Amino acid sequence: EDAAREAIEAAAAAARASRVERRSLNDKLSESINAQSGLEVDEDGVLQNAEEVTGKFERVEVDLNGTNPLQAFLGAGLAGLLSTVAWRFTTFSIDAYAKATPTESDFYLTNRLSGVMKQVVVGLGSLATGVFGVIALGLGLLGARIAVGISRGELTMEGAADDMLSDSGDAERDIYDVAEAIRRAREDQ
Numbered sequence: 001e002d003a004a005r006e007a008i009e010a011a012a013a014a015a016r017a018s019r020v021e022r023r024s025l026n027d028k029l030s031e032s033i034n035a036q037s038g039l040e041v042d043e044d045g046v047l048q049n050a051e052e053v054t055g056k057f058e059r060v061e062v063d064l065n066g067t068n069p070l071q072a073f074l075g076a077g078l079a080g081l082l083s084t085v086a087w088r089f090t091t092f093s094i095d096a097y098a099k100a101t102p103t104e105s106d107f108y109l110t111n112r113l114s115g116v117m118k119q120v121v122v123g124l125g126s127l128a129t130g131v132f133g134v135i136a137l138g139l140g141l142l143g144a145r146i147a148v149g150i151s152r153g154e155l156t157m158e159g160a161a162d163d164m165l166s167d168s169g170d171a172e173r174d175i176y177d178v179a180e181a182i183r184r185a186r187e188d189q
Helices: 002-018 025-037 050-054 069-099 108-152 175-188
Strands: none
Touching: 069 108
């Protein structure tokens, strides 16, 4: 019995020593990509030198002086309205699809495509609701931050447009100014 056990252990040790490490194709490709890109990954799959390869993120300071908080609040209100409209459309679509009797066709593809289109309509409505909602939240918070900055004296409204809807702050960004610049360029030729 001891001799058999020793023989089994010796055979197992020999098999372990001669066994070629088996790696999946995914592991081989991952190592190849990491070697080409200069990334160092430890045995747990955690990047070691990510900052060296990608560079550090730098904070960019933006001058908010001259920004009218009413513009941000107006944009937030418009985005909130669009989010509400998208939500109403989504709930209307869901109710309409739930109440409608399904039309069965003899053509299998028609049945499948009608189901897919219903899901696409509801999915796009939900996506629009979320996107416009996040935009409304961000613009509202930006407007609040600008208003707080103005009230504390950190920001000024110097250079803000008198009419918040007529001027975007950049003369060349206004469509009429661009048209005028094109007209002047043609006259100069």
